[in-house]
Amino acid sequence: MVTYLEADSAPIKNTGQIRLYGEDGFEGMRKACKLTATVLDELVDVVKPGVTTNEIDKLVFEFGMDHGAIPATLNYRGYTKSSCTSINHVVCHGIPNDKRLREGEVVNIDVTYVIDGWHGDSSRMYPVGEIKRAAERLLEVTHECLMLGIDAVKPGARMGAIGEAIQKHAEGERCSVVRDFCGHGVGRLFHDAPNVLHYGRVDEGIEMRKGMIFTIEPMINLGRPHVKVLSDGWTAVTRDRSLSAQYEHTVGVTDDGCEIFTLSPKGLDRPGLPG
Numbered sequence: 001m002v003t004y005l006e007a008d009s010a011p012i013k014n015t016g017q018i019r020l021y022g023e024d025g026f027e028g029m030r031k032a033c034k035l036t037a038t039v040l041d042e043l044v045d046v047v048k049p050g051v052t053t054n055e056i057d058k059l060v061f062e063f064g065m066d067h068g069a070i071p072a073t074l075n076y077r078g079y080t081k082s083s084c085t086s087i088n089h090v091v092c093h094g095i096p097n098d099k100r101l102r103e104g105e106v107v108n109i110d111v112t113y114v115i116d117g118w119h120g121d122s123s124r125m126y127p128v129g130e131i132k133r134a135a136e137r138l139l140e141v142t143h144e145c146l147m148l149g150i151d152a153v154k155p156g157a158r159m160g161a162i163g164e165a166i167q168k169h170a171e172g173e174r175c176s177v178v179r180d181f182c183g184h185g186v187g188r189l190f191h192d193a194p195n196v197l198h199y200g201r202v203d204e205g206i207e208m209r210k211g212m213i214f215t216i217e218p219m220i221n222l223g224r225p226h227v228k229v230l231s232d233g234w235t236a237v238t239r240d241r242s243l244s245a246q247y248e249h250t251v252g253v254t255d256d257g258c259e260i261f262t263l264s265p266k267g268l269d270r271p272g273l274p275g
Contacts, residue, residue, distance in 0.1 A: 104132065122250060175221060
């Protein structure tokens with residue numbers, strides 16, 4: 001039995017209950033999410049051949065410090081970096097290092113800033129120089145999946161509507177949806193209820209209600225959906241080494257739809273893609 005409760009009266013721990021935030025919560029999320037979106041904008045001119053993901057991570061850390069924000073991933077469950085940088089067949093949770101980006105690669109950069117206790121969580125794909133058309137199309141399809149999932153968000157609908165919209169589009173484009181990872185509730189907590197599946201049926205899952213805040217972050221593969229986690233305990237890769245892509249927004253359910261908290265201030269939500 002799923003229970004919903006006003007966020008102001010809830011303990012700051014994941015109890016499995018669904019928090020419903022008021023205007024104060026939405027305003028806190030706007031501030032944190034805008035800063036996250038802003039640093040992702042800053043990275044558009046940084047991601048290029050020869051740059052290391054450690055250099056990207058250093059920029060994310062320093063930008064956060066300069067603006068009164070703490071990267072949520074830093075020292076989270078032993079993770080030592082301020083961002084996740086997932087290249088090519090890395091599905092998610094790639095760890096920044098000193099390896100240099102190469103022409104033709106694609107990289108997902110995932111950042112969560114914490115401001116005044118609120119978590120702004122978002123990620124984007126970045127092409128490294130010129131990329132092949134197959135890679136470009138995967139990025140396009142993945143972003144389309146994200147926006148179709150967001151379009152399904154409205155009070156009274158089931159969470160499965162999000163998953164169905166994403167799965168139908170991805171599979172219609174001969175891509176696959178990763179099942180091993182999902183979106184999640186977010187706000188005062190980095191990861192909270194509910195889980196947001198990127199596959200499913202419109203009549204499945206809990207009911208969306210005004211005040212819910214969560215991420216939608218589909219991971220779409222050119223090959224099969226199966227993944228494995230490497231020995232570092234974090235890095236998830238496609239088992240068939242096919243290319244993978246992911247975009248992520250944080251949204252809040254409103255009276256008649258949702259507010260996207262992490263939209264790019266500069267309109268760079270899909271950097272390097274036409275349109």
